[in-house]
Every structure is written in C-alpha cells, then in structure tokens.
Amino acid sequence: MTETRDGSQSPWVIDFADGSREMRDLLGGKGANVAEMTRVLGAERVPAGFTITTDACVAYMDGDGSFPDGLEDQVASALGRLEAQAGKRLGDAAEPLLVSVRSGARESMPGMLDTVLNLGLNDETVLGLAERSGNERFAWDSYRRFVQMFGNVVLGVAGERFEQAIASIKSARAVSLDTELDADALRELTGEFKTFYEFPAEPREQLARAIGAVFDSWQGERAVAYRRIKRIPEGWGTAVNVQQMVFGNLGESSGSGVAFSRDEVTGAPQPSGDFLANAQGEDVVSGVRTPKDISELRAWRPEVHEQLMDILQTLERHYGDMQDTEFTVQDGRLYMLQTRSAKRPAQAAVRFAVDAVGEGLLDREAALMTIDPSSLDALLHPTFDPSADYEVVATGVAASPGAAKGEIALSAAEAVRAAAEGRETILVRSFTEADDVAGFYAAQGILTSEGGKASHAALVARGMGRPAVTGASAVQVDAGAGEIRIDGRVLHAGDRIAIDGSLGRITLEDVPLIEPQVSEHFHTVLDWCDELRSLGVRANADTPADVIKAIELGAEGVGLCRTEHMFLGDRQPLMAAVIMAEDRAARAEAIEQLRPLQEADFEQILQAAGGRPVTVRLLDPPLHEFLPHPNDLPEGSPQRKRVEQLQESNPMLGTRGVRLGILFPELYEMQVRALFAASARIPGARIEVMVPLVAYERELALMRTLIERVAAEQDHGDYLIGTMIEIPRACFQADEIARDADFFSFGTNDLTQTGLGFSRDDIEGRVLARYIDVKILDRSPFETLDTPGVGQMMRMGAWLGRKTKPDLKIGVCGEHGGDPDSIDFLHHSGIDYVSCSPYRVPIARVAAAQAAIRARRPGSETGSGS
C-alpha cells in the first residue's frame, strides 16, 4: 500500500467511478480508460466495477503470493457497492450478478492473463440466468465457456483437453458446428469439464482465485520475456479490473454494436458503424449475421440513437480524437464498453486533422499529432482500384508502394529497349543487382521472386519511388528461357502483368488503377508542418526527374545525389576501362571521356534544383559493380585475370568510397571538375561536395586539398566540402574529421551495417525473421534506427564534430531519414536536416513537425489511432 502525502494509505481497490485517465500508473491502461469513461459519461452508461491497483499486485509479489493485508476486505466492500448499484448479487440464484475479470498493466502486454468472462456462474446461478434471459442454451453455453476459461487460464488445464471433449460430444451427437450443440449437450459438456479440475462453485472463491491468477500472470514466462524486450520494469505490476457483465442478447430490446465518431474511411464528420439487435458483440464482427448501419438505430430505438450520438460527440471532444467505440444495449439501456482512438486510413487521418482544427476541437499541434505519418505513403502512389475484381495469381512482400502495369521484361536491357519504344514494362527478376539499376529507371515496376523489404530491389525501388513486389516465391523466373512460371502457368517476356506494391499482389488482369491525389486537406496539413518543424527535409535524388518530384513534394534541397548510377548503363564500359587501366595514361584517357557526360548530368540536376542546395556524393560503389562478370570474359584472358583480382570477398568493407578516391584521385578530380564547371553555368547553384566512407581524418584532408585545388583552378569560391559519417571509427574521431568538414551527413544505412556487423543483403530474410521471432528485434534496424547502438554513435559523432566546429551542419541521409520513429530520435540528436527518397518527403515533413511538437508537449503520442 502506498503512503500518500498526508501519511494515510491509498486504497488497494478503486471503483471505476472514482478513477480517471491520469491514474494510469495505479489503475493500468484498461482500468484508467473505463474509469475515465465512467467519469465522462456518468455511472449509468458504463457497466460498473472496480480496479484492484498495481500497488496491490506489487505487494502481492513482495509478499510471496499472498494477498496483502486489507485487500480481501476492500474487494468485499467494493463488490458490495457493485451489487448495490447493479441490483443483483454475486451467487444469487434468481438474479445473479456476473462479472468479468481482466488484467490491465500500465502498457498493454501480450502474454498476460487477459479475460475471464461470466464469473459468478455455477450449477445454481446458471438456472437463474436461463430464467432471466429466457434462453436456456445461452445460459448453459455461457456456463460451459466460463468453466473452460477458468480451468484453462486460471488453473492451467491444457486447452486441448476441453477441445477434445467438445469434439467427442459433437461426434456423439453427429453435429459438426459448436453452435449446433443444444442446451442439453452443453449441460453434459459442462459436467464433463468440471471433472478436469476442482471447480470452485462458490463465486467469491472464483473471484479471489481469478484475481490471484492475474497477479501471477505478471510473472509468467511470456510476460517476463515481453517486458525484457520492451524494457518494461518488473516493478510496475498489473492491475485487475472486475466489471459487471451486460448482455446484448437478452431479447429484442437488447443489442450490440460498434460506432465511430466520424466516417472511418473518409474521415467525413458523420458517425458511422454497425449494430445487431439481440446479439453479443462478437456477432457484430464475426460476419455470421449481416449487421445494420448505425443510422438504423434511430428506427429501432430512437432514444438509444440519440444517446449514442451524444456520447460519440462527448467522447470525441473529451479525448480530442476520432473515437472507435463498442456498446451494448441491455433491455433498452445503452452501455458503453470501450472507447479508443479510431484506426483510420491516411485520407481520413488528414481530413480529421483539418476538420478538427476548423471545428475548434483541436489546435493545429494537437491535430497533427493524430496523424500516423507512416500511413501517408498510401496517398502518394497509385493503387489497384479497391472495388475492382481480379484474380491474385501470387503474392509477395509489399516492398515499395504503388501499383503498376506493363509487359514482362526479364532483363534491364529489355526494359530499357521497351522504354525507348514507348512500351511500359514490369522488370521481373529472381533478384536484382547494381547492373539492373538502369532497368529500374526504365520500368514501371519491379517484381522479384527473392528478397524482402530490405533487398536491393526494394531499396532501390523505394529510393526511386517505383512500385515493387519482392520475394514472390511462387514466381519462378527463367530468364534464360525467356519465361516465368506462376503456379503452373507459363508467361513469356512481353506478356502483360500488374503489381500492387502496397498490397504485395500480382495479377495478370488489367485492373484499373486509382491515381493518387494530394488533396487540399493534405496540403493544408503539410503547410502547418513546415511552420512547426525545426528539422530540415531534403531528398535523396540522383536524376533531374527525381529532383523535380522531390521539390514538388516539399524538399528543401538535395541531401544526397549519388553519382554511381551515372556510371552504369552505356557508360559502364568506360568506367570498367578506368578501373582496369594498366597505367595512368590509359586511365586518364578513359576518365577524360567520362567528364563531359558527368558535366551534363550535374548541369541538369543543378538546373532542376533551382538554387536549392545539392549535396553531391563522390563515387561510392564496390569496385566490382562496374566490372563485367569474370565468367563473361574469355578464360585465361588478361581482362578476366584482372577482374578476378579485383573481386572482393566482402565488397561492403572493401575498395569503396574515399578509398577509391585515394587509389584513383583522377576519378574524384574529374567529378569535382565536372561539378564546378556545371555549377558555373547555373546562376545561383549551391553545391556541397560530399566525400563518402571516411574513417581517418587524413582521408578527408587529402580530398579537401584536391577539391580546393580544382576549385581554385576554376576560380570557384562558393561551395561546401563535407563527409558522410558511416563508419564507427568516424564517430569516435569526429572532432578530428570536423577540422576539414563544413558539414557531416550520417550515412545511416552503412553505419548500421558496420555498427551492427550486419550485411543488409545477407541478414534480411531468414536471420531477421528469426530475430523478430525470438524477440531480439521488433523490426529491421535498416527500417528504424537502432538507437542504443547506431543512434548513440551518431550522437557521439555529432557532439564531437560540434566540439571542433560549433556551427557544423549535420544531416542524415539513408533510409532512416524517411522513417518517423527515427526522425523523432534525430530531432533530439542535434541533426539539422534529414534527407530521404522523394516520395517520403511528405512523411518526413509530418514526422519532423510531430517531433518538434512532442518536444514542446511531453507525453504527446503520435497517431494513436493506428
């Protein structure tokens, strides 16, 4: 028992009527919620009950499994008050009070004892319930379920024993569905269940044992494991909620339903929902009977309809968010069982936020917090028309959102050729590699039979905003034969196919696509975000088209312009010649051929950026990406030998980034020269030269010298030089590295790979799945930043960098720059801007605004509705 300030002790048991949502720590989430609803709607609207506090649980655990002093008495008197209010008594043969017992920790926790329903039933009270409900089968079914549930969850009797008994009796009675068992059969079954364990007939004993079981479940194996991974303190304990049961199936003046305070699909300001007369809540959602629209309540019971509409408005105003409720009508009286923020699709979320501000329900900041930014993706890509009928021939991983249709192209070259002829294609491969990238640009969408959300195909597709379905294992790709097989069907290159990368679906039909519309509401929301956020948002964009798209979606500049792609496609042979050159002269010649091409690339990009800053990353690929495959070269040829020599066993940790620039300074020099030349032709161009993969301060110093020399030769004075921080050592030596850097940009993809020792290509899939399974991870560290490891490295790097240079500009590029959870962390880590793929720019703008709001309003939670 907790000492209160005046020295008295707080009670172990608190009635719903006396609690509130502020008492979450003491009452748990569920208890606080039902108390709050009782407080707001009045005691008559919420089935009465009481909560046994988390403190009681803690005292129970400390006392080694016995109820703390006073708990039994307090439960007894709370029960007395409940009985008085309900006008029924627990164990009363004629008018029995039945209660539910539910656990409820501060945070919802799977693995804990969840619910015991219909507590209070025994051989006597079941008769009263049958009598009172006029439905003997219902009464015996309730009793049967209670005995089963009590035995299973409170006493740990194996679930299969009950299931086997049910199977036997169904077979004996020659029926196939549980619902076909009549009252008599259920009575027999209940009797048999009671032989499985010593069933306590006395309702008060039932209650005490159920409470103890909830307490014990806090220490259960699964709950302990869950707390460990979620870092939920052992010492919190769980509360126990005891609540009067109400029934919607007591006749034609009873019923159950679900109701939303606004349209749950569009967000339009009209309540929506379903209900069924003479039914329990599960009947409404099970689909066995077709429920009626909530508006028909008016005809059925006008006063209930009116009460419900009032309540929805009250709850919405009270919680400041669109509500999703459950209700039961028992004998004409409306009870609210549950209210919570409504899950909603992106368009509804956006509409609600704008309307809520218009209606004065919320201020802008609070309204923005109701949006789940990661849902917004759906607003930016075409999708299969949800109302269309089509056959799904295979499914895969929803790897990059959007839908696309086209002819099957089995190679990048085929896709490029088709694009040149104006034909639309879907690039279909087992998996993709750097060689395929030209095909990504040419194709409308990507389909692979292998790889997950973080496969090469998925990453590149998301980066470019191309729809992609990956890991569609039913699709067998035989590029050699020019065909693919799906489930017995054979398709050839050129056949039409369609994919939806938001749903992970593949079809052969010509499904209509719904084009995305950035609605007026969405624009309003994004404008508010720009006013509120402090974190800058740039885009990762490698082509003029990407840059234009990014700016359209609100990017303030280009945070990462990769130059690798500029050396692929038809330029690859030139680049291969650079790398394989035997001497300086041959290398210089090959490089010189690349310069004008590179210059044109940069000119177009700077033109598209229109005076916004553009961070150009000097070349950073593993060497072999530019080289032909050794098997494609004649055996024993010098070329093959050289290519074989250049093969690396771990390309990710090999000759990349600045290492390439140190080995072949001519290459970086050519890039820098082309960049300065291009920028001289674009008035107002703002360029930031970025050196990748720096681990040693002197690597950057040498490159800075090179860049400054070229700049001086071209008389170019207005530019920044910076580096990517993507190697753990760089974080530890950031103070030294900052001496030669005007800016840092954290390359969180590679920092995650090196900091965690995880190769993205190799770990995604089997290892990641297993890690999530055994709860080492809850999602991929390539999706959301690993804050305890990689995040701390970044903070160290930012801090050390600014120790040397207080005004050092610090950005983040990489997948995490578009991930809302990561953005929140970055907001608090001294980062100036994030840079993400163009289609994630709006998401980043919202997430950045929310991070700023959350920092000002501690305790705000985002998008609680989804």
Next chain:
Amino acid sequence: MTETRDGSQSPWVIDFADGSREMRDLLGGKGANVAEMTRVLGAERVPAGFTITTDACVAYMDGDGSFPDGLEDQVASALGRLEAQAGKRLGDAAEPLLVSVRSGARESMPGMLDTVLNLGLNDETVLGLAERSGNERFAWDSYRRFVQMFGNVVLGVAGERFEQAIASIKSARAVSLDTELDADALRELTGEFKTFYEFPAEPREQLARAIGAVFDSWQGERAVAYRRIKRIPEGWGTAVNVQQMVFGNLGESSGSGVAFSRDEVTGAPQPSGDFLANAQGEDVVSGVRTPKDISELRAWRPEVHEQLMDILQTLERHYGDMQDTEFTVQDGRLYMLQTRSAKRPAQAAVRFAVDAVGEGLLDREAALMTIDPSSLDALLHPTFDPSADYEVVATGVAASPGAAKGEIALSAAEAVRAAAEGRETILVRSFTEADDVAGFYAAQGILTSEGGKASHAALVARGMGRPAVTGASAVQVDAGAGEIRIDGRVLHAGDRIAIDGSLGRITLEDVPLIEPQVSEHFHTVLDWCDELRSLGVRANADTPADVIKAIELGAEGVGLCRTEHMFLGDRQPLMAAVIMAEDRAARAEAIEQLRPLQEADFEQILQAAGGRPVTVRLLDPPLHEFLPHPNDLPEGSPQRKRVEQLQESNPMLGTRGVRLGILFPELYEMQVRALFAASARIPGARIEVMVPLVAYERELALMRTLIERVAAEQDHGDYLIGTMIEIPRACFQADEIARDADFFSFGTNDLTQTGLGFSRDDIEGRVLARYIDVKILDRSPFETLDTPGVGQMMRMGAWLGRKTKPDLKIGVCGEHGGDPDSIDFLHHSGIDYVSCSPYRVPIARVAAAQAAIRARRPGSETGSGS
C-alpha cells in the same frame, strides 16, 4: 626567449658543454645527445660546438622569419668560444675552422633539412685546408660538396642541375666515377656550381643562412605532413646544432671507425667494431676498403685503443645500454662523434639483459626495457643457416616466421595424404581459403603467390606457428596442371622446395636449417617478466598440439579455442548436411553424428590444458565455409539451389557466430553438451564457454539460457559463460550485455573490421600499401591496434561492462594480443589478459612486463636499440 623562474631569460644558444640529455625539449634530440656525451666524456673527446634552441626557432616563426633579438649576438659569442677552444677561426685562410650545421627536433623527423657539412669553406679557406691536410683533392672535393649542398638544401637549387654538371665534366674528362675526378676537375666544377646561385663567400653569412634554412625547414611541406600524421605539435620547433668538423683522413695518424660496447651479434661482453686508418667515417661502412677489427687498434695506436675501451664502458654504464658509437682520430686525437643504443638481434638483446643484471649495470626492470619484444620471434623458429650458400629463386612477403622444407603439395588433400605417409610437404597455392586449413596442419610450411601479411594464409599460418611466405608473385601456380612455374622453371607436385618465412625467401636447394634454442638467458628473462607483469597471457589454440606448445612457451591457459576447424576436413560433409537439412529431424540426425567427434576433440584439449582455463568459442564461421562450391554440384540440383541460396555477398557481416546459434540452436546445444561431457571426464578441467559476435544483449541472454539448461541437465556447475565483443554496438551496450556475461573477450580482428569498415581480406595489399604511401596509416590496423577508434571502443566496452559487473573478467584475443605496441595500450585499458598464438606467447610475456614497468617508470622506452 623563455622566462626562467627567477625572471631572467634563458639564452637562445647553449654550448655543448653546458647541455645535457634532460634538456631534450630545448636542445632537440641531437643537441641533447652530443651535450650529454660532452658532459660524460669531457670536452676534449667530443668536437665542440653549440646548439641554437627550439625556443629560438619558435621565436623566429612568431617573428615571421627574422632572427629574434639577441640571437645574432649569442651565435657570434658562441662561435667565438668555439674558435678559442678549437684554436682555429672560421674563415681563417691558413687554419680555417669548418663546422657542420644540423637540425634536431625533439623527435627525429624525416623531411627536415638534415645536414650542411664543411661550412666555412670558400676560395680562400679551401687553400688552407689543402695545405693543412696535404691533400688538395680532398680539400676541393670538400669545397665542391659544400657548395652543392648549400645551394641545394639551403637555397633550394634543384639537385639535378648539380648532377648534370658532374655528368658533363665526367664525360668531358672521359672518366666514369666521381672519384676519378682530380683536384683540377673539382675546382672547375666548384666554379660552375657557384654560377647556379649567389654563393655567399663570407662564412658568417653562410652560417646565418644555414641556421635560417633549418628554421624554415620546420615549416616545409613534408615536415608539416609528417607532424600531422605523428601528431607532433607545430609549436615545438627545431633546434640547430653547429659543431666543429674533424677529419679522419688527414694522414696515417688519423682514422675513423665504429665500435660497439659488446659483441653486436651474440651480445657477449667484449667490445667489437671496425676501423680504418686515414679514412673518413663513410669509408668504413661503404665497403670500398676492408676495415680492420677494432682489436687491431691496439697495435696501431695503443693509447687510442685504451681510451676507446674506457669510453665504451663509460658510455654503456652511463646510458645503461649496449652502445653503438662512431669515432674519428684526427692527428692521433680520439673524438667521439656519436653514441646510441645498439641495434641487436634477439639473442644479443636477451644475453645483454641477463649480463647487465649480473654485472650490476642495470636492475631487472631496466634490463628488460632494453629488449625489443617483436625481435624475439626469431628465437622461436628454425631458419635457413645464415652461413649457407643457396640460390634464391623467388622472394615474397615474410608472412610467418620459420623455415621449412618439403615436397610441393598443390592441395590440402595432397598435403594430408603425404602427412599420413610420413612425407613432409610445403603447401603451395595461389591463395588459401577455409577449405585449405586441414592442409596447414599437415604441411610443414605454406607458400602462396598472392596476399600479404594479413592474408588468410598468413593469419592462419602465424596462428599455427607454421612458416609461410605469401605474395610470391614470381610463383605461378597451376594446380590443374599439377605444376608451378618460377621464372621459366617448371616444378611438379612432389618436387622439393624450401622456404624461409622470416626472410621471405624460396629456394630449391636443400639448405641446412638452424633449429631454435630457447636459451638459458631467454628463460631467465621470461621468468623475470612473469614476476613483473600484471597482464595475464593465454594462447589461442585449437588442437591438443597447440595447447601443449603454448603451455611450454608459458601460456597460463587457452584464451581462444576455435571450434570451426573441428568441422572441416572429413567432417565437412556432416556439417554441410546440418546446414542444408530440410527439416529439424534431418538436422538433428546430422548433428548427433557430430557429437561424439566433438566430445573427443574437447577431451583431448582439456587434457592437454591440465587444469588451466580453456575458453571454448562456439562455432563462428561464415556459413559458406562448410558448404561445397555451387559449381561442384550438378546444375539445377536441389543441393545446388540450396547452396546458392546460402551464398552471402558479405560473409563477414552475414550468418556467423551467435546468429548461427540463434538460427540453429541444436548446433550450439550439441557443442555445449559435448564440452560438458568431456569436462566431466577430466578432473580439474576449467571451462569457459564463449558466445561469438554478440551485438544485442538478448542474443547472449538466449544462449545463456540454453547453456545453463544443458549444464543443469548434466549436473555441471563449474563453468563460466562469456562473450566476444567484436561488434561496435556491443561496446555501446556492454553494460546490458554484461548482465549475462561472466567474462568479455575482445575479438579485435573483427572489431577492427567492423569498427573501421575494412575487410581484412580485401584491404590488405593494394589499399593498405597506398594508405601507408600517402601517410594515412603507418602500418596495418590488423597488426597494431587502431587506438583512436577501435581502442576507444574497447575502453568504452570495458568501462560499461564493469559498471554493471565490477569484477567482470576481460581478455583480448586476436592478432593484437601478441603485438607489443597493442599490449602496452591494453595494459592501460582495464584488460586482464591477452591471448595470442602459441609462438607469440613469449613476446606477449615480455611486452606485458614492459608495459607494467613503463607504467611504473614513466618515460621508459622499450628496445631503443632496435
């Protein structure tokens, strides 16, 4: 000028007679050394002179390149004292004083102006020198050299101009050697040189300009770059030493020589050395004339011999180390020009240390500090007999010390077969892979045509103590044809070959080998080390033979017993079956077949360890190491498909270590079960189970649960569970990880790879060579720990780990555990023990003792003699 404590100012110029070695900061290394020698031997034994202090240089730089007030006067008066002492005057036509001018910073620094000799010569004084020396050619050659050196180093005239002029005159006079130019030619040449720049004839001006040039060289480009990489502060400045020239070639009563205070090869306590009458120092070392043994000095000039013997003993006692000196006799008078600690081979170093203590010259600690631990390697391996004559057919990298002879084996299988038949082999491969490891055990030595000091072949060979020469690019291996080609010769499998891995040499002759002897002196030294060191020394040992060798060499236990090798060779198919198993049952069956084999492995190792702790690392290889190569399997077969699926693009960052244990817990369970079973049969066995590659705390928690369960089942209570820390994230989360760890062992090889983003296999060779070239690195980070990055990660990891568990035991395994420089850092980083390959155990024992001594006696430097 520096303010001294009493408010007066310290002088800019200090005579040699007034300095000492304690004044190194002010006088620079060279100035302090010659002053010390003057102090110890008396002014008459060391050519006189004075030092212009580093303070003067700093003032010169601050004053923007003009001499600070008072410097000119102080130089003039120092010069006056020097002239008085020498009895000659600078610029005197009859008896000219000549001086040398040398730079001398606190630490020796390449890239700075080094030396100007014979300053003071001009058209007049050269005649005096000719007269005085009776050697006109010598005088003009000295003058010619001075004009050339002054123009080149003081005034920056290009060296080629002088070289061209010399070439022209040689051609005009039809001679081919410089030495064939007579006095007349040299006179002409000197005249021509003087047209290249305005030669200052006035000696005092020569001196002032030479001093200024030394000051300026402190700011020279190469010096600045060097300081940057060595982190030498700009503000130190350099000193300038002006010293009287003496000449050993003034006639038969003059001469030059070098002398060691003890035998420089054996360390025996008799002085050794060479001398030449009527010669300059360079004649003694150039080999043009054959020098006489120092003992013959006695016959030539008995008093000089006696003086020199006295001086050698005096210097040795004074410096407390074996000395290497240079001397000149001018007109019968002995001058000491230089003394420094003598470089010496390992046997001499060890003998000196023991003798020095016996003679009361040094205490044990000081004696140990004279040994360079990395030289000791030579004492532990056989070598080619240095006196043997043999043809070296190719050379390569001295990758693993020791010499070996045997038949050429072109595959591991061939080596294994030969070993079974009692034949000795050298395994010759282009490069080696995990598959070859069985061959390493079977062969006497390894030879590869590719790879450097950190290649797979080199690492594994060093780990096992097998001699290896790698990267012998002249050796062309054609395993298919069963032959190798060296420089036109064709050799076949079975032909005899011999390698010396300490020298990097390959020969076809039957060179006699010298077997290593761990001398009594060496044992004495190692015993002292064990008393003095606090860092424990264990060995990395995977076989009973390794364990026995390690213990023989003083290991206190096994710090790393890798289990990968136990699954290669004939067990590989079983292991491949485990990985490729389609279901649990098939996997379990394959694993069960491995268990008894594994148990026998462990039993033998624990037996060999004899009650010393053995750290067994659970399996940690990239998956593919156990799998057949896909090309070796039938095209389209399910096996091939599965193997292809399991291929990883970056195996180093893939499914390794604990990730394997999480995916296939049955495998780790089998290993642990076998280990406990084996340990139950060896009384007193001490086992430490080590989980590799942990990044997340829960990885270890899950494995700990598994290990404890198996231990409990087998009723085994006495063991430790720990983890390798080899991923940067683990260093950041070490406090969490320590909850489930009884010990940490830093895997510095992998921590270097991940922390630096460097794949050892891929970066060694071309990239590393280039990085050393451009001074980003001075050696491989896989050889000596990267302390600013990896070292700081380790300190963070150790600190956080001990925050959770103050008595956490922390070790280091990996190459760095046997590297003296790294050991010194580890001694200061809270590490309890290092573990290294058996043959490096003695080196680690010495290095650990030295680290402890250095910590107690700040300022001690190790093995200054080498």
